[in-house]
Amino acid sequence: MAxxxxxxxxxxxxxxxxxxxxxxxxxxxxxNLTGTHVGCDTSQCGACVVHVNGKSVKSCAMFAADANNSExxxxxxxxxxxxxxxxxxxxxxxxxxxCGYCTPGMVMSSIDLLKTHKNPTDDEIRKGLEGNICRxxxxxxxxxxxxxxxGKV
Amino acid sequence: xxxxxxxxxxxxxxxxxxxxRGRYTADINLHNQSYAVFIRSPHARAKITGxxxxxAKKAPGxxxxxxxxxxxxxxxxxxxxxxxxxxxxxxDMKCPAHPALATDLVNYVGDHVAxxxxxxxxxxxxxxxxxxxxxxxxxxxxxxGQAMDSDTIHDGIDKNLCFDWELGDKAKAEEAxxxxxxxxxxxxxxxxxxxxxxxPRASIGDYNxxxxxxxxxxxxxxxxxxxxxxxxxxxxxxxxKFRVIAPDVGGGxxxxxxxxxxxxxxxxxxxxxxxxxxxxCERTESFLSDxxxxxxxxxxxxxxxxxxxxxxxxxxxxxxxxxxxxxxxTVTPTYLYGPLVLGLxxxxxxxxxxxxxxxxTAPVDAYRGAGRPEATYLIERIMDKAAKELxxxxxxxxxxxxxxxxxxxxxxVHNIDSGDYDAHFDKALKLADYAGxxxxxxxxxxxxxxxxxxxxxxxxxxxxxxxxxxxxxxAGVGLWESAEIRxxxxxxxxxxxxxxxHGQSHDTTFAQIVADKxxxxxxxxxxxxxxxxxxxFGMGTYGSRSLAVGGSxxxxxxxxxxxxxxxxxxxxxxAKPEDIEFKDGEFIVPNTxxxxxxxxxxxxxxxxxxxGEIKSPLPEGMExxxxxxxxxxxxxxxxxxxxxxxxxxxxxxxxxxxVDTYTCxxxxxxxxxPMIVEGQIHxxxxxxxxxxxxxxxxxxxxxxxxxxxYMDYCMPRADNFPEFRIDYTCTPATSNPLGVKGxxxxxxxxxxxxxxxxxxDAIGTEVTMPATAEKVWRAIREKxxxxxxxx
Numbered sequence: 001m002a003x004x005x006x007x008x009x010x011x012x013x014x015x016x017x018x019x020x021x022x023x024x025x026x027x028x029x030x031x032n033l034t035g036t037h038v039g040c041d042t043s044q045c046g047a048c049v050v051h052v053n054g055k056s057v058k059s060c061a062m063f064a065a066d067a068n069n070s071e072x073x074x075x076x077x078x079x080x081x082x083x084x085x086x087x088x089x090x091x092x093x094x095x096x097x098x099c100g101y102c103t104p105g106m107v108m109s110s111i112d113l114l115k116t117h118k119n120p121t122d123d124e125i126r127k128g129l130e131g132n133i134c135r136x137x138x139x140x141x142x143x144x145x146x147x148x149x150x151g152k153v
Numbered sequence: 154x155x156x157x158x159x160x161x162x163x164x165x166x167x168x169x170x171x172x173x174r175g176r177y178t179a180d181i182n183l184h185n186q187s188y189a190v191f192i193r194s195p196h197a198r199a200k201i202t203g204x205x206x207x208x209a210k211k212a213p214g215x216x217x218x219x220x221x222x223x224x225x226x227x228x229x230x231x232x233x234x235x236x237x238x239x240x241x242x243x244x245d246m247k248c249p250a251h252p253a254l255a256t257d258l259v260n261y262v263g264d265h266v267a268x269x270x271x272x273x274x275x276x277x278x279x280x281x282x283x284x285x286x287x288x289x290x291x292x293x294x295x296x297x298g299q300a301m302d303s304d305t306i307h308d309g310i311d312k313n314l315c316f317d318w319e320l321g322d323k324a325k326a327e328e329a330x331x332x333x334x335x336x337x338x339x340x341x342x343x344x345x346x347x348x349x350x351x352x353p354r355a356s357i358g359d360y361n362x363x364x365x366x367x368x369x370x371x372x373x374x375x376x377x378x379x380x381x382x383x384x385x386x387x388x389x390x391x392x393x394k395f396r397v398i399a400p401d402v403g404g405g406x407x408x409x410x411x412x413x414x415x416x417x418x419x420x421x422x423x424x425x426x427x428x429x430x431x432x433x434c435e436r437t438e439s440f441l442s443d444x445x446x447x448x449x450x451x452x453x454x455x456x457x458x459x460x461x462x463x464x465x466x467x468x469x470x471x472x473x474x475x476x477x478x479x480x481x482x483t484v485t486p487t488y489l490y491g492p493l494v495l496g497l498x499x500x501x502x503x504x505x506x507x508x509x510x511x512x513x514t515a516p517v518d519a520y521r522g523a524g525r526p527e528a529t530y531l532i533e534r535i536m537d538k539a540a541k542e543l544x545x546x547x548x549x550x551x552x553x554x555x556x557x558x559x560x561x562x563x564x565x566v567h568n569i570d571s572g573d574y575d576a577h578f579d580k581a582l583k584l585a586d587y588a589g590x591x592x593x594x595x596x597x598x599x600x601x602x603x604x605x606x607x608x609x610x611x612x613x614x615x616x617x618x619x620x621x622x623x624x625x626x627x628a629g630v631g632l633w634e635s636a637e638i639r640x641x642x643x644x645x646x647x648x649x650x651x652x653x654x655h656g657q658s659h660d661t662t663f664a665q666i667v668a669d670k671x672x673x674x675x676x677x678x679x680x681x682x683x684x685x686x687x688x689x690f691g692m693g694t695y696g697s698r699s700l701a702v703g704g705s706x707x708x709x710x711x712x713x714x715x716x717x718x719x720x721x722x723x724x725x726x727x728a729k730p731e732d733i734e735f736k737d738g739e740f741i742v743p744n745t746x747x748x749x750x751x752x753x754x755x756x757x758x759x760x761x762x763x764x765g766e767i768k769s770p771l772p773e774g775m776e777x778x779x780x781x782x783x784x785x786x787x788x789x790x791x792x793x794x795x796x797x798x799x800x801x802x803x804x805x806x807x808x809x810x811x812v813d814t815y816t817c818x819x820x821x822x823x824x825x826x827p828m829i830v831e832g833q834i835h836x837x838x839x840x841x842x843x844x845x846x847x848x849x850x851x852x853x854x855x856x857x858x859x860x861x862x863y864m865d866y867c868m869p870r871a872d873n874f875p876e877f878r879i880d881y882t883c884t885p886a887t888s889n890p891l892g893v894k895g896x897x898x899x900x901x902x903x904x905x906x907x908x909x910x911x912x913x914d915a916i917g918t919e920v921t922m923p924a925t926a927e928k929v930w931r932a933i934r935e936k937x938x939x940x941x942x943x944x
Contacts, residue, residue, distance in 0.1 A: 035173015101403025
């Protein structure tokens with residue numbers, strides 16, 4: 001068993017879980033934060049992306065134990081005082097989501113992308129989101145959503 | 154009030170998804186829930202000679218291990234094929250039994266053999282390893298083309314032939330070919346695809362022994378139909394005590410239209426074990442057991458006059474149905490395919506023969522476009538080839554054969570109500586700058602690249618649709634749609650629809666219709682769907698039907714509300730109902746200041762007390778309440794059409810194809826929300842371009858699915874596409890009151906031939922889908938080898 005002490009969405013969490021618990025399962029099953037989705041078993045689809053210490057991570061490819069002492073943000077932790085994060089706002093404005101399943105991971109990856117690229121080109125956005133699969137949108141409005149949030153992250 | 158219809162309104166459903174508060178089936182956990190894991194066949198074709206569950210049953214946490222025997226003991230019926238196809242010799246199609254858990258034979262890798270139910274998922278997985286299944290492995294039948302010449306996989310189904318179906322006047326078509334100046338022939342392969350909705354399927358059964366109510370939460374596009382099938386055919390539970398809930402569903406694309414074995418088994422197991430049982434699909438399981446799409450091989454030919462007139466078309470297709478006949482498997486390659494092979498051309502004679510064959514592969518069913526992409530692919534590819542062989546410009550050749558008079562009765566099935574094909578093709582040619590193509594081609598050549606341009610002018614039949622028509626063609630159900638508009642006493646509105654939204658944005662578009670028709674603000678309208686206990690029976694979402702059929706039902710229910718409202722308003726305002734005008738949410742007596750808002754009318758309908766001088770606001774004999782139901786059955790399919798133009802650049806040294814530009818001009822009739830329509834086009838294009846360049850479900854000769862994960866099956870990613878250029882023309886549909894035609898499938902229907910015509914144009918030789926870098930590189934190499942040989 002692994003003893004975990006970490007911060008999730010600003011809240012201190014202490015829990016004990018089996019060593020082989022994946023971070024994605026920990027977030028979904030132990031913390032009931034079901035906004036983090038699991039879309040594949042091979043860390044290809046990116047639906048499970050969360051931030052660990054501010055960096056985007058595929059939470060299905062990391063043990064919860066390895067996130068000990070870290071600061072985690074999930075999709076549920078972005079909204080502040082009832083106000084959407086600028087990237088969430090931009091996805092809404094640009095119709096960057098349809099069924100919503102890939103959306104949490106897509107938003108988390110986009111935020112990281114905009115932190116590391118202050119003024120990305122379309123190409124950089126498309127390459128930057130290469131690790132997230134969306135089956136609904138054909139990506140065009142996701143690219144527009146990221147562009148719409150440039151300078152706001 | 155500004156008109157909502159036609160406005161780019163932001164989506165009502167977005168906030169919950171953007172904040173992680175969507176509620177998908179896998180997110181639901183019930184009190185005292187148990188967990189299920191399926192034991193699936195590792196063989197494509199085998200006889201089950203024994204199942205030993207003793208060890209597994211004793212494993213920690215195991216509640217039970219269930220097999221097909223228990224299913225039989227409980228008299229649970231098998232899965233059904235819902236559309237009867239009659240072969241050309243007059244005999245009915247032949248479908249094998251399809252038990253939800255196999256008892257004697259397994260027919261594809263992933264076929265369902267047993268179920269372990271345990272206290273935790275981990276315990277269920279561990280115990281699944283202990284279930285011992287003995288198989289006698291048999292030679293698998295995998296190839297679509299050789300299925301009819303292989304071992305018989307289902308007793309009594311000779312040549313593995315489900316049906317041998319035909320459409321059209323064969324003699325007339327032969328006549329066109331014998332009097333043709335030129336005949337062009339082509340072999341076409343339509344590759345097998347995996348739908349790959351991002352949310353894997355999931356199902357939770359929950360039984361309440363005291364009320365005898367059974368609830369199934371499931372990833373369905375169509376909860377009412379699922380309940381009907383599971384009640385009437387699987388005999389799991391009576392319909393009135395059976396509730397099917399499809400909560401938020403993460404994409405469907407056809408693969409979630411029908412109940413699967415897993416749904417049947419979860420509903421049954423929950424009842425049998427009297428515990429909630431939850432199953433969530435893993436991605437590889439999903440590759441193996443979700444129904445696949447496409448998988449046709451076709452020989453086709455066109456009869457031509459020297460002036461470029463197409464006088465006849467012959468199509469001979471073998472469609473792979475997989476191991477069993479899934480619910481819409483038999484209609485997809487027949488009535489959804491055959492009538493559409495004519496495209497949007499005025500071809501006077503045609504004959505289409507389709508043989509549906511069983512193989513030891515996952516069942517094939519409807520996938521975005523269902524039949525129409527396959528039809529469009531063949532007609533648009535052969536039109537290109539014919540133009541080239543006639544030495545005509547491919548655009549001119551298409552235009553020469555366009556239908557121009559409407560309504561147009563095609564020589565096969567459809568009567569097309571409206572369209573203007575020159576309008577969208579001309580607009581697309583301009584937008585794509587066809588005139589400038591040769592210059593761009595020269596520029597590419599200067600960089601050592603091969604540039605090609607491809608057209609796809611398409612039509613589809615959707616808004617599936619008129620019950621009388623589909624039932625006469627063998628459908629087991631009518632395809633009308635239902636709606637209920639329920640005013641609450643305080644004036645806000647609950648709208649119930651029998652369709653299901655899993656990305657299509659119904660919460661928004663349907664509210665736009667209601668807002669416009671009833672003058673109620675968007676925020677006071679709530680759409681309810683996906684729960685058989687709430688709304689009226691409905692037929693679900695597929696075939697680009699939700700707006701054309703379901704939206705029309707909503708529109709009709711709104712009309713009934715206005716009609717009742719007028720009678721009530723007339724009584725309250727002491728006027729005649731026929732004199733009352735309804736506009737922007739107000740019932741008005743013209744040329745007076747007398748009016749009532751629809752909110753006041755709703756209030757009065759529910760609280761029909763005394764209103765001043767008026768004893769009751771309701772006319773004598775009228776029932777209280779303000780709630781109307783409508784069932785809408787359209788008079789015809791709708792026929793969206795459009796022109797797509799793709800330009801690709803191929804690197805001959807690597808074979809890599811880059812989609813450089815993609816232009817489309819579509820005619821979807823009236824648009825309710827152009828922002829949402831655009832999103833639907835983008836998604837369809839990505840799936841169609843994916844089929845053309847990347848995606849392929851590949852079985853090896855033993856029937857193992859080699860491409861069973863995202864490591865092996867190439868899903869299109871953001872960096873595979875350019876920015877699509879999109880525009881519209883509009884000829885409103887005449888078959889529904891909204892004048893809409895449907896837009897959900899068009900991108901996936903139109904784009905594969907546009908891309909492939911461009912690739913073939915660029916490299917000057919044939920290549921099959923997906924045109925991967927390796928295949929294109931080899932094709933270029935072969936071509937230059939044979940050119941050298943010839944020299």
